[in-house]
Amino acid sequence: MRVYIPSTFPLLDLACHAGEFGPAPLTVYAVTPALREWYTEGDDEELEYAAMAQAARASVGLLAADPNAPRRRVVVACEVSAIPPANGTMELGDAQLELHVVVPWTAVAAVHLDATRATDVVGKAAELWEAARNGDEDAVFALDSCEGEDLLWYATQEIPDLLAAEGPRGTKA
Template identity: 35%
Template sequence: MRVYVPLTLDSLAEADEAGLVPSDLDRVVADDESEEGEYAALMTAADLSAELLAAAGGGPGRRVVLAADVDDVDGAVPRRAWAALHVDTTAGADPDDDLAWFATQEIPDVLAGR
């Protein structure tokens, strides 16, 4: 099942270092497997990422959503399950903007550009 995990660049760095997303982080699951359902889940996770940024108080940042394919939607998400990364191209992007897509192999490059 595909899950969308709302993150910040800092929590992505932590997950990348640990090699997994801990089970206590939120995740969003699409209502169905349609393209519209998947997109809605992605954008819901993007909204949750924006809330994480606001709660951190660091000002506008870049929304980050990790997409992963898992068997257990409530468990930790190991690196091998990570499917793609979706990130704002600039800090403080319009909340209606789509997120850029990155392959998981590009995570170090995304983090280097923080």
């Protein structure tokens, strides 16, 4: 099953060099029963996109926690064999799951990230993350604005070169 791991450039660099995403537990996003029930008319591709969008939003939270990380959302798509069952507390439309295992780098299928032109929009959303979580309408609007930015797709073999080009902590080398 495909899961989406929210990340940042520094966390992606760490996982690439460590050969895994961890430690467990990991918050990931996937097509859950709650998501499937919410999008009753959605096909598999639309459901996957919705799960990835939730992971991209979570990436903004990670950026808010790391003011030195480049202001670009990073979502890592991975193929894993074991998905935990929903614990019954999920809200309708929620794609969030908790994995109690590390995810090996070999499970990475692709990486999605913002283009550099999105840094202002994403940076503003990261700056206002806590206010958005507290319901501030302007902050929620800034967070929602990120969804208007398309994530670029990178194959796994491109990631080391992408990280090298960005330099330490994801800043241009």
